[in-house]
Amino acid sequence: xxxxxxxxxxxxxxxxxxxxxxxxxxxxxxxxxxxxxxxxxxxxxxxxxxxxxxxxxxxxxxxxxxxxxxxxxxxxxxxxxxxxxxxxxxxxxxxxxxxxxxxxxxxxxxxxxxxxxxxxxxxxxxxxxxxxxxxxxxxxxxxxxxxxxxxxxxxxxxxxxxxxxxxxxxxxxxxxxxxxxxxxxxxxxxxxxxxxxxxxxxxxxxxxxxxxxxxxxxxxxxxxxxxxxxxxxxxxxxxxxxxxxxxxxxxxxxxxxxxxxxxxxxxxxxxxxxxxxx
Amino acid sequence: xxxxxxxxxxxxxxxxxxxxxxxxxxxxxxxxxxxxxxxxxxxxxxxxxxxxxxxxxxxxxxxxxxxxxxxxxxxxxxxxxxxxxxxxxxxxxxxxxxxxxxxxxxxxxxxxxxxxxxxxxxxxxxxxxxxxxxxxxxxxxxxxxxxxxxxxxxxxxxxxxxxxxxxxxxxxxxxxxxxxxxxxxxxxxxxxxxxxxxxxxxxxxxxxxxxxxxxxxxxxxxxxxxxxxxxxxxxxxxxxxxxxxxxxxxxxxxxxxxxxxxxxxxxxxxxxxxxxxxxxxxxxxxxxxxxxxxxxxxxxxxxxxxxxxxxxxxxxxxxxxxxxxxxxxxxxxxxxxxxxxxxxxxxxxxxxxxxxxxxxxxxxxxxxxxxxxx
Numbered sequence: 001x002x003x004x005x006x007x008x009x010x011x012x013x014x015x016x017x018x019x020x021x022x023x024x025x026x027x028x029x030x031x032x033x034x035x036x037x038x039x040x041x042x043x044x045x046x047x048x049x050x051x052x053x054x055x056x057x058x059x060x061x062x063x064x065x066x067x068x069x070x071x072x073x074x075x076x077x078x079x080x081x082x083x084x085x086x087x088x089x090x091x092x093x094x095x096x097x098x099x100x101x102x103x104x105x106x107x108x109x110x111x112x113x114x115x116x117x118x119x120x121x122x123x124x125x126x127x128x129x130x131x132x133x134x135x136x137x138x139x140x141x142x143x144x145x146x147x148x149x150x151x152x153x154x155x156x157x158x159x160x161x162x163x164x165x166x167x168x169x170x171x172x173x174x175x176x177x178x179x180x181x182x183x184x185x186x187x188x189x190x191x192x193x194x195x196x197x198x199x200x201x202x203x204x205x206x207x208x209x210x211x212x213x214x215x216x217x218x219x220x221x222x223x224x225x226x227x228x229x230x231x232x233x234x235x236x237x238x239x240x241x242x243x244x245x246x247x248x249x250x251x252x253x254x255x256x257x258x259x260x261x262x263x264x265x266x267x268x269x270x271x272x273x274x275x276x277x278x
Numbered sequence: 279x280x281x282x283x284x285x286x287x288x289x290x291x292x293x294x295x296x297x298x299x300x301x302x303x304x305x306x307x308x309x310x311x312x313x314x315x316x317x318x319x320x321x322x323x324x325x326x327x328x329x330x331x332x333x334x335x336x337x338x339x340x341x342x343x344x345x346x347x348x349x350x351x352x353x354x355x356x357x358x359x360x361x362x363x364x365x366x367x368x369x370x371x372x373x374x375x376x377x378x379x380x381x382x383x384x385x386x387x388x389x390x391x392x393x394x395x396x397x398x399x400x401x402x403x404x405x406x407x408x409x410x411x412x413x414x415x416x417x418x419x420x421x422x423x424x425x426x427x428x429x430x431x432x433x434x435x436x437x438x439x440x441x442x443x444x445x446x447x448x449x450x451x452x453x454x455x456x457x458x459x460x461x462x463x464x465x466x467x468x469x470x471x472x473x474x475x476x477x478x479x480x481x482x483x484x485x486x487x488x489x490x491x492x493x494x495x496x497x498x499x500x501x502x503x504x505x506x507x508x509x510x511x512x513x514x515x516x517x518x519x520x521x522x523x524x525x526x527x528x529x530x531x532x533x534x535x536x537x538x539x540x541x542x543x544x545x546x547x548x549x550x551x552x553x554x555x556x557x558x559x560x561x562x563x564x565x566x567x568x569x570x571x572x573x574x575x576x577x578x579x580x581x582x583x584x585x586x587x588x589x590x591x592x593x594x595x596x597x598x599x600x601x602x603x604x605x606x607x608x609x610x611x612x613x614x615x616x617x618x619x620x621x622x623x624x625x626x627x628x629x630x631x632x633x634x635x636x637x638x639x640x641x642x643x644x645x646x647x648x649x650x651x652x
Binding site for chain 1: 348349358360362375379422425
């Protein structure tokens, strides 16, 4: 039964189209809202600014891209940030995974207290944690630098790893490990062949979160850094006082592109695996 | 290989899941542990697998004491409830898992053989979640059987399947068991499943084995009210022992005299004692009270009034109220149906005394019915 083309249907047709595609429209708008800043950053990485401030479009240039380390100290701070982020992620992921298994699998005294304390770094204002940690290091007469930043980062990354891995561990069927033990896998083999592969998505999510949080942390780092340890976010903030070099946009764009690429590659491989299996 | 459980028990905190239990599972048999949920059947199975440590007693496989052996060192494999297939491995790797863990280098031949046995060759590279319930169940069986275990344990392996598929898999499992000839221990709450598949059934209730025997024996001659009610339906009539004879005891229920073979009385017989006289519904014949004269001599008879009749095609189920007991069930084959047997009709229930069984009246008369039997 098709309705005849009357003026009324001509009017209602577009409304119906909007209604049907509302989710897609709203989703696209949300994506535009989220991605617009990235596009601007990307665009201005090809700019050739007149002065020290890169806020106005003048002309297209690849200067910054061909010479990303052209700004004094910037690549050094980038390297430092990457080293801290990788080390903090590694430590937080290993210990966080162990803690998540303990909390997700076993009952012990003080479990609920431990769980509360783990949530604290996520719930507390960053500046409070930063200042109290800084005070602690000061009282202990520890030299501020790489180690203090690392300790601080591991502390807050740990919470996120534990939450991500614990959710995964809790949803794992304990019978799968029993099945492995029943099928001649000793404790070590059960862990490597069954437990770890099953927990891997949670562990990967926790690690990625850790890396991102550590890499772009400013407040906690600022309070616990030494005079010679300037991380990339600290450098950008410092540079912003005097004028942001175009190279900062280059690094920002590169990080964004790498992150998107990782997600895309992950999606594609899992899609292909699904197709192969069918 | 023969499994022997001797005085095996399991206590969780202040809950005793399994009371000290002695059980011998003969080599090559299809053995069922039957009971309602929470009766200790799964715990018993897990103690054989090594997934649960007994609180006391010992588990023997053949002559070897395996009580202290961890699960991966026992030549015993399990088909888990809801299968527990490894979701990150495909069908092939799921089946090969046990062989690989035992250090077998070339698994291909055996895995292919197993895939053929369970007819899953084309599915070898699929992940478990892409299979139907019946296919997953077959993978679970193949994954366990490929290791040539001495004993295969099945923990409600058919519980997740629909009725039609369940019947099919019952036959399939039975066929596989006959083919490979190893001991199967099957845990189930489905009495029909236990009776069709198993050579020996242990009926468990409250952490104890109520009765052990061949399905027909359990059905025809139950020893407890739980077994009588849990396996099929029983009419249990409260009676009093009038005379404990040498081969037949004489009982009195209301005004009816009943005879009970003494070897089918599972309680002491003393004149004046209370007893529960049981009889299966299909053993009873119905005759209109007016025709009582046609009933042969020597049969147990009880008068009553039909309160309900449901026609089921091959048979008709009657509910009869009697002075001897309320709501007695009678199943009549629809061979020559007497059209006068309708609700309200006065009838006589009669049966061969050899089908009567006697139970201890101290037990709950409704054990194994209702929610208990879920």
